[in-house]
Amino acid sequence: MKQLYYAVTLYTALGLVSGLFYRDFTKAHNFTGKTELAITHTHLLALGTLFFLIVLALEKQFTLSAERLYGWFFWTYNVGVLWSVACMTAIGIRTVQGHSPESGLLAHMAGGGHILLTVGFVVFFICLYRPVTARQEKPAHV
Template identity: 45%
Template sequence: MTRLASAAFTYMLIGVGSGLFYREFTKAQGWEEGAYTQLGLAHTHLLTLGFIVLLIVLLLERAFALSRSRMFGWFFWTYNAGVVLTSAMLIWHGILTVLGKESSAMISGIAGLGHIFLTAGMVFLFLALLKAIKRAPAVASAPAAAGVSAA
């Protein structure tokens, strides 16, 4: 659980930092405010896919002990590789856009690889979750658990 919390905190810091970079870099380059660049997308990807998703996974870990599954390790590393690759390519492409330079197909290819890793990571997460749900003891219905009889 500490690894998940640390990763979520790291993504929160990097996500907020990337938002600051986006604002200050575009201002310093004389970029028209509100004009499109992928730098803003990196900010939201890091905060949503990194920070928020990992906080949700932390809650799932607390409830279901997902890390007992071998799939969880695969999820953690594959998913994080996807977040890092995708966000790095958004930042790289955004910087090139603001500087008025051409992007290359390589950036799109690496970003696509990042999305593949994200997708695979999510599949591993659901495999771990399904295994944990099957492993979890059945919970009694709410009225029975509260001591209310059906008669």
């Protein structure tokens, strides 16, 4: 549970800082166009903070961390989020500085982060399956 709490706290801090960075960086460069920096804030808060708050509640209810693949879910998902957001940040900074918004390498790297996110989601649902179905299969006491 502490691990999930720390993840929620980290993603909240990163989400808030990324929003501040977006605002100040674009203002400092007199940039008014579209940039990936605009969505790093929401990616961190939604995929990080909100998602792990939900996982925290599910952990309290089902003890998901007892599942064999839980560690794989936790680390794969976190690497996927951080990798994706790091690539988005790099692409956004390049855009604000007047470079081509997407270099081939950065786009492919961002895609790799999204693949890790997908794998993390799949493993999460695998971890969730047994505890959820086990509760439904218990007979009701009369």
